[in-house]
């Protein structure tokens with residue numbers, strides 16, 4: 001069994017996850033973390049909730065984010081408000097000892113004004129439901145031209161919920177050389 005250090009996880013992040021009680025990487029983390037810490041890698045992973053998938057994509061995202069730039073460098077798309085909040089909370093706790101990283105969750109069913117304000121401060125990582133992210137893009141509040149990583153979490157759920165047009169529109173707004181990380185509990189062609 002490998003350690004997080006052997007997978008290449010930075011000291012700051014190891015400090016934070018040790019405090020959370022993570023002793024050893026879970027299997028999906030052992031597979032995905034070293035791969036995503038390399039350059040220019042796309043991933044498709046079959047992983048259910050509870051397998052440690054949030055840390056599998058979240059740790060490399062954080063480690064590859066430049067805290068000195070306020071531009072949005074990564075977006076995580078997920079189907080529900082609850083999941084957005086959960087992912088953003090997890091990322092914030094992994095980032096506890098990294099200075100200057102701002103993670104903002106945006107989702108529908110609530111006032112957009114506070115979310116516009118939150119994005120104005122500069123969010124390197126946006127965790128979003130698809131429809132609300134598009135709304136924020138149209139209003140000029142979410143700017144995706146420097147995004148290097150796009151994570152689709154629970155991709156199968158998002159397709160079941162009819163988000164495929166929105167997801168396509170989001171993909172048209174990010175650079176073509178970004179990495180795509182797709183996590184799903186089930187997989188079709």
Ligand code: AMP
Pocket residue numbers: 021022023024025026029048049050051052053054055
């Ligand atoms: P997830 O599949 O991302 O929803 O994670 C499931 C749960 O496992 C969460 O409560 C995580 O905090 C926890 N977890 C993730 N990675 C580890 C690890 N390496 N060791 C112990 N717990 C972990």
